[in-house]
Amino acid sequence: MSHLAMTAIFGALWFTTRSPLWMIVTLFAGIAPAVSSLGKLVQESSEERRRAREIPKIERNRKEKELLRAAKVCDGELTPTTAALKSSCSVEEADEILQGFAERGFATVEVRSDGRMLYLFPEFRPEGATEGFEESGYAGDTGERGSSTEV
16 A cells, blocks of 8 residues: 555544544655655665765776776787777776876886887787886786796
């Protein structure tokens, strides 16, 4: 039975009997459902806010994957402008994400003589292409850090 029907029935009983008991029941039959509905509304809005916070995180993860794919296609070498060209990121977004990769140890940064920043991804480098990784502690293409092995 709907809340409105319950309120109408108890309201009719109060109107015909004029008993204060039915008036109290009518108030609670109308108020309790309203409070319950208000609680559900608050819960739904908090879930919407939570989902709204997750969307930028999901978008960021998608863009990171795009840049990793671009790095693989470019043999492990990316500049922010190349990364932006090969993804849906702006140059600023690409630079920010690439810096994050470098900070977390997934890439190294090399500054070229012309001032360009080149991000190097060891996992995507072709066999034998290890220049730029020895200084950062990568041991060739093995992906291990810390020890450098002579071949």
